[in-house]
Amino acid sequence: MQSPFDTDLHLPFPILIGDIGGTNARFAILKDAYGDPRPFPIVQTADFPTIEDAIQRTVLDKTSIQPRSTILAIAGPINGDDIPLTNCPWVVRPRQMIADLNMSDVLVINDFEAQGLAVGSLADEHREPIGSATGETLASRVVLGPGTGLGVAGLVHAQHKWLPVPGEGGHIDVGPRTPRDYAIWPFLTPVNDPGAAIGRISAEELLSGRGVMNIYRAVCGAEGQSELFTQPAEVTSAGLAGTNAIAAETLSLFTTYLGRVAGDLALVFMAKGGVYLAGGISQKIVPALKKPEFRTAFEDKAPHSALMRAIPTYVVTHPLAALAGLAAYAQTPARFGLETEGRHWRG
Structure with missing residues (x-):
């Protein structure tokens, strides 16, 4: 039986990482397990009707790199296939993201878990x-x-x-x-x-x-x-x-x-x-x-x-601490015990 902590979970690169708050969303792409994440301009969530639209227009349309998977840190509870944000009208739907954005895996965690991952690697x-x-x-x-x-x-x-x-x-x-x-x-x-x-x-x-x-x-x-x-x-x-x-x-x-x-x-x-x-x-x-x-x-x-x-x-003092935490986990998952049960979707 697979552990819910998935310490050996290796998501396929390139990986899109995102820190989604009530007002701002921050995205970056990790090309491989060794390089630094490539950040994109900060997004105002109110400027886009959906998270898929924001990712398409501000990330995918600006790069030739096609992410194969994504890790998102969100400000809100994660329960089921429809994940509403607490202070934002966006709803994260991992299965829809897999279909619409041509990804194999979506992992969604709490925003302060990402801060915790950062604190473990700063x-x-x-x-x-x-x-x-x-x-x-x-x-x-x-x-x-x-x-x-x-x-x-x-x-x-x-x-x-x-x-x-x-x-x-x-x-x-x-x-x-x-x-x-x-x-x-x-x-x-x-x-x-x-x-x-x-x-x-x-x-x-x-x-x-x-x-x-x-x-x-x-x-x-x-x-x-x-x-x-x-x-x-x-x-x-x-x-x-x-x-x-x-x-x-x-x-x-x-x-x-x-x-x-x-x-x-x-x-x-x-x-x-x-x-x-x-x-x-x-x-x-x-x-x-x-x-x-x-x-x-x-x-x-x-x-x-x-x-x-x-x-x-x-x-x-890191300007993008949550993204740094997500990157640390994506590149070296064995260093962390991150619970993934009910939060990891595969295409």
């Missing part, structure tokens, strides 16, 4: 250390990415392989700890299930683009101040520049809460190999992350503070 030049801890190179790791939402994945190292563990860790509870937290928490809007009497504050409601705005509005409410900014980038820019006190506090609280959640996840996975911060927000606020608040919150996990001080933290 060179030092593509990660910016936050703090001085170095950690154990081959120990388990965690990746989390504040962006449109909060993506989370574990990367377990076992039996000489990296095993990505996707999940919905962005939806864990976050509660107040300090007097300042208790002052602003009443101004946060809780997440409510239908019929629930009491809502909750999830990590994603604080550690995302809208989370920046949620914290900013809560600080304004606690201070009795009018809101000057309407976009997350405005808040983070003013916070980094120090031109607005409430924006600066918002950014400080954001990095503090990110440190707390990152530390919790490090404990869950015993991530002695490090915690990696992915996504555009993390890359834009590196100067704030290098201030004491992030590492202080990360390490403040009594009775295990000494353990936490030894766990390194990084910002992923």
Whole structure:
């Protein structure tokens, strides 16, 4: 019986790899098992009615290389032959792609699994250390990415392989700890299930683009101040520049809460190999992350503070990290334990 992890799965080259988000789609072609992927211009998903149309017009019509298979990382659950994206009208239909695009194999995985694959293969030049801890190179790791939402994945190292563990860790509870937290928490809007009497504050409601705005509005409410900014980038820019006190506090609280959640996840996975911060927000606020608040919150996990001080933290700086992770898997699948059952289609 074939293992669902298919560590010896070798898809035929050339391989089309794709990172499909709610707003943008990124594609590249791997010609063989040795060369670097050839990237194509970033696609706005709203500009194309279907993923097949986007691939045909922006990839296949621009190259003489005909992919024989594809690996796609998508932002959405994978269940069945029709795979809708969470924040995009595209529906991935692997059997239709095999027929329409003349491919033999289609493999579809979660977008943060791809980030996990990247974290298992990144060179030092593509990660910016936050703090001085170095950690154990081959120990388990965690990746989390504040962006449109909060993506989370574990990367377990076992039996000489990296095993990505996707999940919905962005939806864990976050509660107040300090007097300042208790002052602003009443101004946060809780997440409510239908019929629930009491809502909750999830990590994603604080550690995302809208989370920046949620914290900013809560600080304004606690201070009795009018809101000057309407976009997350405005808040983070003013916070980094120090031109607005409430924006600066918002950014400080954001990095503090990110440190707390990152530390919790490090404990869950015993991530002695490090915690990696992915996504555009993390890359834009590196100067704030290098201030004491992030590492202080990360390490403040009594009775295990000494353990936490030894766990390194990084910002992923690779501009196409998910594609790099897919490429690493496509070229060296035996290094990874990737579950393929129900996610691999053959023509």
